[in-house]
Amino acid sequence: MELLASDAVQPDRAVxxxxxxxxxxxxxxxxxxxxxxxxxxxxxxxxxxxxxIEEVDSFHKEAVL
Amino acid sequence: MESNGHAIWCHDIQKHYGEGETRIDALxxxxxxxxxxxxxxxxxxxxxxxxxxxxxxxxxxxxxGGDLTVLGQNLDGLSDGDRVLFRxxxxxxxxxxYNLLPALTAAENVAVPLPRPRFRAKRxxxxxxxxxxxxxxxxxxxxxxxxxxxxxxxxxxxPGLSFTSRGSSYATSQRRPWTMRRVRP
Numbered sequence: 001m002e003l004l005a006s007d008a009v010q011p012d013r014a015v016x017x018x019x020x021x022x023x024x025x026x027x028x029x030x031x032x033x034x035x036x037x038x039x040x041x042x043x044x045x046x047x048x049x050x051x052x053i054e055e056v057d058s059f060h061k062e063a064v065l
Numbered sequence: 066m067e068s069n070g071h072a073i074w075c076h077d078i079q080k081h082y083g084e085g086e087t088r089i090d091a092l093x094x095x096x097x098x099x100x101x102x103x104x105x106x107x108x109x110x111x112x113x114x115x116x117x118x119x120x121x122x123x124x125x126x127x128x129x130g131g132d133l134t135v136l137g138q139n140l141d142g143l144s145d146g147d148r149v150l151f152r153x154x155x156x157x158x159x160x161x162x163y164n165l166l167p168a169l170t171a172a173e174n175v176a177v178p179l180p181r182p183r184f185r186a187k188r189x190x191x192x193x194x195x196x197x198x199x200x201x202x203x204x205x206x207x208x209x210x211x212x213x214x215x216x217x218x219x220x221x222x223x224p225g226l227s228f229t230s231r232g233s234s235y236a237t238s239q240r241r242p243w244t245m246r247r248v249r250p
Contacts, residue, residue, distance in 0.1 A: 012101060016122075018116060020108065030103060030105040031105075031108060032106065032108070034108070034113045034118070035109050036114075037090055037092045037095070038114075040109075
């Protein structure tokens with residue numbers, strides 16, 4: 001996981017990890033929770049707030065509705 | 066463009082299997098974004114659609130609806146052949162069950178997808194990069210699959226898969242794709 005995390009920190013790369021293992025969550029810049037075919041929550045555990053968060057949250061609200 | 070700053074941009078992605086009474090809606094309008102330079106996690110209970118979403122993003126599954134841009138590219142406009150080339154050049158999967166060829170070493174497994182005409186078989190595995198070495202081990206590149214840990218490392222026993230994508234800049238630059246740079250001829 002350290003290897004993936006270090007690889008992701010490149011301006012031309014992105015890494016998406018599907019996991020059930022909460023022990024590795026601290027590596028994530030963004031955690032999207034899915035349930036029944038929808039994204040029901042998006043969080044950024046490291047506190048790195050980006051300007052698109054509100055937009056994502058509005059998506060989330062629509063998805064929950 | 067909506068996908069600016071995002072390696073992956075999904076809006077209202079739908080995916081269903083079957084029709085009528087047997088129809089199963091695996092994705093019911095997914096909005097998902099992954100920024101360049103970030104590690105994004107997809108979590109949720111089994112069967113919630115995580116792997117389906119990943120396969121749709123990677124072009125391994127056709128979606129039933131919604132908009133999708135990967136590395137600035139709308140894959141809908143590509144032929145099947147071009148989509149395969151796009152995947153080979155820009156996208157990588159690391160499965161938890163890693164489907165490695167047991168007769169090949171770690172480095173040789175990494176070299177399998179490299180274009181054969183440009184890399185002679187003898188030279189394809191000579192200089193494996195850090196991805197082959199595993200965490201904590203001196204050099205696992207010449208070991209065979211049963212003796213080295215899962216790709217993500219053995220501290221993670223998660224049941225899912227991880228999916229790495231590399232930037233669109235490779236498509237327009239002279240740089241060699243990541244895998245090739247790590248397995249130098």
